[in-house]
Amino acid sequence: MFANVSVLPALSDKSMKNVARAAFAGAVAAALMASAYAGADTTFSAATTMLTTWLGGSLGILISLATFATGIMITVTKHSLMPVAVAAAAALAIQVAPAVFTTMITATL
Numbered sequence: 001m002f003a004n005v006s007v008l009p010a011l012s013d014k015s016m017k018n019v020a021r022a023a024f025a026g027a028v029a030a031a032l033m034a035s036a037y038a039g040a041d042t043t044f045s046a047a048t049t050m051l052t053t054w055l056g057g058s059l060g061i062l063i064s065l066a067t068f069a070t071g072i073m074i075t076v077t078k079h080s081l082m083p084v085a086v087a088a089a090a091a092l093a094i095q096v097a098p099a100v101f102t103t104m105i106t107a108t109l
Helices: 013-031 045-056 060-079 082-106
Strands: none
Touching: 013 082, 045 060, 045 082
16 A cells, blocks of 8 residues: 655655765764863863852842842832742842853763
């Protein structure tokens, strides 16, 4: 019943040669590729450490409190809870994001 059904359309000889060339080029590129390791480079480690320390320390707390206070003020003026909810989410993200990003980048399989 399904003997003559093909998933791929019929390719001409020229198309098959192009597919073979592309596959060969891809195989050569894959074989010559250098391995990439996320988080293994130390070029920006000083800046990364400084920003992580700032956001996890008193500057991060100050930014979180200022964001939350601004959200409360906007909530009072607009009579809507959405600004304070967004501000609370932003404040939480400022406190949690450095640890999450560091864990994601330095994770190994």
